[in-house]
Amino acid sequence: MEVIEDIRLRDLNNDLYSRYMRAVNVQIERVTPTALKISKCYTVFSGAREQLDDVYKTQKKNNLTEALRLKDKERDEYARCLLTHIEADLYSSDPAKRAGAQILQNKIDSYDPFSKLGRRAESEQMQDMGQAFCTSPWVEEIEKLGREEDRDAMITANDEYMEMDDEREQSQKNVVTNAVINARDALDEAYRNIVSAVNAQVMYKSLVDEDSGSSEPGLPEVQSEELDPLEDFVKSINRLIKSYKTTAEQSGSETKPEEGEGETPDTEEPDTETPGSETPEEPDDRPVVQ
DSSP states (O other): OOOOOOOOGGGSOHHHHHHHHHHHHHHHHHHOHHHHTOHHHHHHHHHHHHHHHHHHHHHHSOOOOHHHHHHHHHHHHHHHHHHHHHHHHTTOSOHHHHHHHHHHHHHHHTSOOGGGSOHHHHHHHHHHHHHHTTSTTHHHHHHHHTOHHHHHHHHHHHHHHHHHHHHHHHHHHHHHHHHHHHHHHHHHHHHHHHHHHHHHHHHHHHHHHHHHOSSOTTSOOOOOSSOOHHHHHHHHHHHHHHHHHHHHHHHTOOOOTTSSTTOOOOOOOTTSOOSOOOOOSSOTTSOOOO
16 A cells, blocks of 8 residues: 655645645545544544634734724825815815816826725825925916915825834744744644554554454455555555645745745635635725725
């Protein structure tokens, strides 16, 4: 009987790793931990998988701090103030102001409404708008309408938000990366324990079969219609290993131990749980800025 082959788990990025462990879990449940005599090992394995799934779910969350939420609200208010004042100038009794406001409004209309953008996209668009309103021909109209203070307040608040967001992202990335590494290490060990337990049984069974003899000399060996649970499981896992090794090589997904740890699995498989569902980049209760 063959034994479970080796696979370098650290060569799989987080997506392939998570899918491989899910596939292994499916095979264990199909053959059953009891039939494989790995019930205790499987309990540890299941717990380690749940821990890794929790880390992925945490990684998917928006994790916005209260300070960042307040800064986002502040920049939205400044942007709303600027855009509302420009819109009001469209109805000014002064023809020159109406003309200047129209030039600015045409530029504003070239952007998407802030309320329909994710926070990152909103930051980039607000930054681009602020820069545009500091250059010709729009800067002259901003000055004619006296909207420099509104513009500068929006630019400053957006710059502060982007700086805070970058700091939070880097901090959270370090935390999540360490959490993923630790969770994968725990699951690696649980997986290896299962492999060792199964392989030990296979080797013992092979030795017993050799000592006892499987059939009388000269007579054909009678094949049992029922596949041995160990043999069934080993063959299925080895097929998985071959498949995932090929996928990793073809997709260039093999990584060094320190690389790829920040990637979050996003590939779902039929009838299996996923590490975490995608979370919208922002909640719907943000202030609407047109």
